[in-house]
Amino acid sequence: MTLSHFSLGIGDRFARQGVAQLRALQAARDSGVEIAPVWNKSHREHSIVGTRPAGTRLAASAAVAAARWTGSYFVDADHISLSTAAGFLDDCDFFTLDVADSLGQIATPDEALAFLRHHPELTGPDSMRAAARFLPAAREAGRIYRFVRERKAGEFVTEVSMDETGTPQSPADLLVFLAALADENVPVNTVAPRFCGEFHKGVDYEGDAVQFEREFAAHVATLRQAVQSYGLPADLKLSVHSGSDKFSLYAPIRRVLHATGAGVHLKTAGTTWLEELIGLAEAGGEGLNLAKDVYAQAHARRAELCAPYAAVVRIREAALPSPEDVRHWREEQFAGALRHDQSNPAFNPDFRQLLHVAFRIAAEMGPRYLTLLERYAEPVGRNVTFNLLERHIKPLFL
Ligand SMILES: [Zn+2]
Structure with a gap:
């Protein structure tokens, strides 16, 4: 399933603001920019509010009908793991496979060496360390992906996230991770790395916006390379989590998108x-x-x-x-x-x-x-x- 070039994670804790959010997307559309809305609500938020994914699907469908939205839209099983995926299968057509926890595991030297022999193009000075660090996370993504694939009727968009972790991932790290995802046959449409700087909820970016722009551009180039080298979906793009309110990054992101023609997925639901x-x-x-x-x-x-x-x-x-x-x-x-x-x-x-x-x-x-x-x-x-x-x-x- 393909996701539109630009997409926004929307939705809201109490499932009341779908129409108000679609009005904003409708205005963008009237100005010639198509942005796909993706209702996202994670297991964490569902359990805090006491709601279920079926409610998100209902709210999304009702808002789409009421606002007469004719574009595509999705409902995201946001930040799922193997233990929470089952509850989202019926109502979601977008799955965010969260592998941040697996970043704490390290592959054995033998496993890392076998992976690098299979990928002679990964010759970076840090490739051994990156292989050891990202193989377990890619394998976990493979396990969650197969769990969903085997039980889910119909097509869905696949996102892989590793943003909720302390250490930023470099473009070289991302390339190793994407190679390993391709080995796991995960057809990733959008990937959420941990960028440099701080992405706190609901407030502006804290960090070096110039460094961010350089890194974002390098990540975009890495994605393009991974699409060509590993046959990942051609629409593969970056996802920016905790993306609302990062006002000092929007001009840098916009410049990179403009210069490269890349798409982006930006999650904003939490501040609604x-x-x-x-x-x-x-x-x-x-x-x-x-x-x-x-x-x-x-x-x-x-x-x-x-x-x-x-x-x-x-x-x-x-x-x-x-x-x-x-x-x-x-x-x-x-x-x-x-x-x-x-x-x-x-x-x-x-x-x-x-x-x-x-x-x-x-x-x-x-x-x-x-x-x-x-x-x-x-x-x-x-x-x-x-x-x-x-x-x-x-x-x-x-
Ligand atoms: Zn996230």
Whole structure:
């Protein structure tokens, strides 16, 4: 199955903002840029919210019908492993095989040597070390891929991710990994490496954007080489996880895409729920009160909420406002602290990161949260569309 040249991981924790997100993609389409929406929600997020992949499929189909979206769209089994894949088989047609955990394993010298004998073109000075490091991950991808292939009726898109790990992967590492994936017969359409720098949830990139651009371009060239050498799918492209809000990288990525004609997949789903909170805060009254309640509980339970996201959030405790202070905030102060507008002095990236992982609190509120989402659907939807279109799609693609 082929994925469109450009694709965005969208969706939202509570499956209410599909139409608002499609509106942004429709605007891109009207400007001549086709971007495929991919609803993504991982096992981690499903278990925190208490939802199932069937609900994501239903929400996606309903949004596509309501928005009269005629392009292709997908539902992603995001970050699956062998232990979680089964629950996603019926409802997904995009599978993100997560092998980051296998990067901790090392192949034996004999295995690495056998692999390099099979691949005499891999002559880099570091190829022995890279083979030892990436063979187990590629084999794990093969196992998950075959598990899905043998049980899944119909076609699907295959993504392989190894972004949730501490050490960045070089272009040479990526080439070794792709060679090993090809040996495993994994027809990878998009691959998510761990890039240099920090990709924290919901905030801008931290790192050297010049180095990132050089590396991104080198990764693109590596993918092209792997397609030619190993017969991987011709549409193979890079995937940028925790891709929302990486504003300082969008111009570099855009330059590389423009110069090379490469495609990209960028995942943004996690921040949509923050736009819901911004819309509720702006609405004032009960909406603002709810947003403050979410923050107060999140602040009290911050260690618990951050634990599943340890690799991808970094919150400076001292920079968090006290819940008592926030209790006195007006609409624009709450929305301004949360909305990712770096030109606004009220913007607080630590406040934003904490609320990013606080959707468990809203899930626990259940009907109280969902009822207000419905009541304030207009300001919420307006923020969701604006964020995706103006802050993400336009800088990246238009
Ligand atoms: Zn990821």
